[in-house]
Amino acid sequence: MVYKSMIDNFKNQITKQLKELIPLSEEEISNLLEVPPKQDMGDYAFPCFTLAKVLRKAPPKIAEDLVNQLVLEPYFSEIKVVGPYINFYYNKILYIQSVLKSIIDWDQSKISSIGDGKTIVIDFSSPNIAKPFSIAHLRSTSIGNSLSLIYKYMGYHVVKINHLGDWGTSFGKLIVAYKLWGKPEELESNPIKKLLELYIRFHKELDDKPELDDNAKMWFKKLEDKDDEATRLWSWFKDLSLKEFNRMYDILGVDFDKYWGESFYQDKIEGVLDLLNQKRLVNESQGATIVDLGEYEMPPVLLKKQDGATLYATRDLAAALFRWDQFQFDEMIYVVGGEQELHFKQVFKVLELMDFQWVSRCHHVPFGLIQFKDGKMSTREGKIIFLEDVIEKAKSLALQKIEETLMEKGESGQLSNEEKNQRALIVGISSVIFSDLKNHRQRDILFDWDEMLNPKGETGIYLQYAHARLSGILRNFSRRIGDIKTDDIQISEAASFDIAKELSLFQERIIHAGNIKEPSVIAKYLLDLGQSFSTYYRANQVINEQNIPLSYERLLTVLAVKKILSDGLKLLGIQPLDEM
Template sequence: MHMACYFRRSIASKLSRALGRSEDAFISALCAIPVSKKQQSPDFRLSVNTLLRNGILPTNGDLQAQTEALASQLKQDSVVEEIFAGRGVIHFRVSRNLLVQKVLEQLCQERHKFGVKSELFDGLKKGTTVVEFSSPNIAKKFHAGHLRSTIIGNFIANLKESLGNNVIRVNYLGDWGMQFGLLGAGFQLFGCQEKLKKNPLQHLFDVYVQVNKEAENNEVIGQAAREFFRRLEQQEHQALLLWKQFREITVEEYQQVYKRLGVHFDIYSGESFHQQQAQEVVQQLQRRGLLKTTEKGTGVVDLSSAGDMSSYSTVLRSDGTSLYITRDLAAAIDRKERYNFDEMIYVTDKSQGIHFQQLFQILLAMGHSWAERCQHVPFGLVQGMKTRLGEVVFLEDVLDEARARMLRNMSQSKTTKEMVYPEDTAEKVGISALIVQVNKFDPTLKNMTYQPNILFFKLTYLLYETKNKQRDFKGPLGSDYKFDWDRILQAQGDTGVFLQYTHARLCSLIHRYGDGEEGAFDPSLLLDQRSISILQHLLRYDEVLYQSVQDLQPKHLVNFLMTLSHLAASAHRELPVKGSPQAVAQARLRLFGGVCTVLANGMKILGITPVEKM
């Protein structure tokens, strides 16, 4: 049981006795209170409105009167030492000695499992989750949108896995379709095997750009592209050989980039795997009476509620070749048969929202009720991600740029530790900066509300200073934003570098003096406000993970880790280990060791590899 649950259970037992309901009715209604910088705060709160909505209290009374009456029925004890009514909420303050003891004992016992064993997760169905993410197009540049899909999808997969799900990570490559007709025709006109061996992705990209340009004014090239794709669909030997060469060299290069990012996939799939199954899908649609033929000869599925073709999805070209959505239908059906998943999550940019809406709608019309457990997680676009040499062509350019800039910053910093492999550290810190920055949202749109049926989200938030200097983390997570190299590599402020810097400082302290876990410790030595604030904040960790898995938004975890890092930085300054009495030093080391563990755990879920020196 997570230590927050220990305290929640103690409070719930009081409510159970007072109101005659089971303890479980109150567990999810009790929330750990965010730490306040200005004043000491209680630890948990109960919203009386929640009890009203759940039918636990009558709805015909005065809210404040009910709040005060219920608070007066709850008695203090050795666990909960203070209970008082606020405006529509009841606040609970737990024993400070118990808070210190329970949190640090559990951190010592559970370490990387800390927070994930909470009873908050008991109601979540743990099963097989398929996450499709990254999904670049073969022989085309790996742009910032794919970087973003990679980072967000990796977070979702890590989160689900940490909570006990069997996660299958799928990279569904764009390796089929009319663009390969263009590329195949283009390579026959402008390609060079020698250049392909020397710099494969760049050469394929150059060929693709050139053939697109030529096709704009030359219908012969357009016809050649259609003919090449038709040959591919008919499994013509020479066309397939060329396509296989393009696919193999592209996947090999992408795997090197994924290795740098610390991302892995269980399956490298692609549209090409489902070309035959796509034709079977068309036949199934036909048998069910769902396939209509337009005047132009294309095959469509009517999606209108009135059956008047006011809304439809095209699933077949007039020449009989499949489309992207046809192959997606086949892929979804195949995955269900192959993995029997409990849920499937697609991570792509927001421009594909209509595509997935139609995909799920067609699957349901075909009788696949499991499509209700499929969801699209969209995100906005990144603007301004350029290197000093100009516009980024491949993700590798972005990673090289992040490493080079971070290495330069480290070499100029007076606090940088001497290390054996500075390039490796610069790479990890640079990537953590990208992970936190690449998904920031626009604070100018902060007053817009979330749309409950659309999972807008980004990997983190932009630090926004209002006139009263309060941070504002509201906003539509699908908004586009400007990328800023200088901001993301700052060691101060809410950046990935700051998370790494805090973790490295704590590691340095622990390596020098130990983690304080040997032998007993005296909880009364950690009753100062800095220590208590950290422990109060750690009470929220299971709630933060619960929020994250509910809406698949990483902002909850990022926000939590940033606050933890700020609290740890203040405590590190004001609670010295060196020069303190041994018992005090041991207690503080245990506290800092616990913070270091949670910080590392959370960073790993985000896809960040923690460094121990920088």
């Protein structure tokens, strides 16, 4: 990528010179070079520990000897020894200029060619039909969506699959509950809520009437056997739910290439079972069909229940085979909660036993649960928070703030209600998505209304605000000073040095995030960048009518930060706002 290669000049000067002085290759030197933890320690540091053994000298002595032989012009302004480290200080002006101009000139839709010609299949979101889209589903959805955007940005061909939970025993339960207590017109008017009520009531009454469970199993078996009534009800429930889910996906700005739910693989299961039989992997146990994994210290995988009905592991196997057949992916990732870790280990093990080498390309990407103060979220107990309620609440807080601000500025009538609502919605979604993505995947999240809706500090709102301020400066600039021309601008002041350094990290952070499948890396990065910029523009007035050249110069920083912030937010699935 463009700006990376320009920055490489700085590093290359170090490696080329050091290579002549010490018994290490350029690559080894490059790997050893690190960024010091503190500003006043310079911009690059070369640690001399590893040389100590080879040269049989103390690291500080080695550093002393080397530093006198290094030439610093033009890329560095100073080279200093601090203990066992050689610290290099950039020529700030040259550095800022390199970084800013190359970012601004760069107009690619992707940041790397790492993924060129490679396909990643990503299975995420996958909500259960007939259950509400809760705050818990947000995790898989936001992490999966962000990862797919990151991979696309890295050059991969990405296939997004929504593995809808549209098959299984819970449909038996729903059918039973509906036949007992449901009313068609109620369901049509408020499908998800009414379906949820049926589901909850089923489990409530189960305590007194254990026979309900057998009934449910029977109805699911009927569904698998293509019973007319069962199929009709199932398909109706599914339509109602999908309509609701798609509404949420629209709000979140998430889409999928394939809506291949569990039911989609129904007609592919027999083939898989045949294959397993051929490979002699199948056993009977207690009336159920299983694959015994005792040898690998895992519980058995259940393929069929006593009554012959399939289970989710069966469908996951069929899904994996079918997806391989369709895409020959270089990698397939399942963005699914950590509680299913064992399940995926088992499924992958079975695929391995079936001699499918490509199983090494399959990865479970687990994430932590959302917990309440008094324990786990539970659909059955109705202990659940609807994502839509969270977004709605976040939105109404944002709307209130927008109106306050307009009032203060005396511009109350200036904005249409529609525009206000639109902005408030984006702000609300930003804070909800960001509060999810800023945490390490694997951490459990304690659900806390105050924290999720907090407009201050390390939040999506903070980043939106920074982006809006950047956009505002650009607007004001062209209005007051004229068109923005960035050609041939020279940098003369070092004020934006810290920001330039932050900006130069963008590419490696994206790639790192993709490699460890961790969107929070980007979230943290954007917060750092936002903070650097907030400090910068508070201290340095960009538009200065008395000094137009200086204005142009500072404008480069604004342009570059806006570009990176905007791209970064988009990678998290957040739409950047130009005005707040």
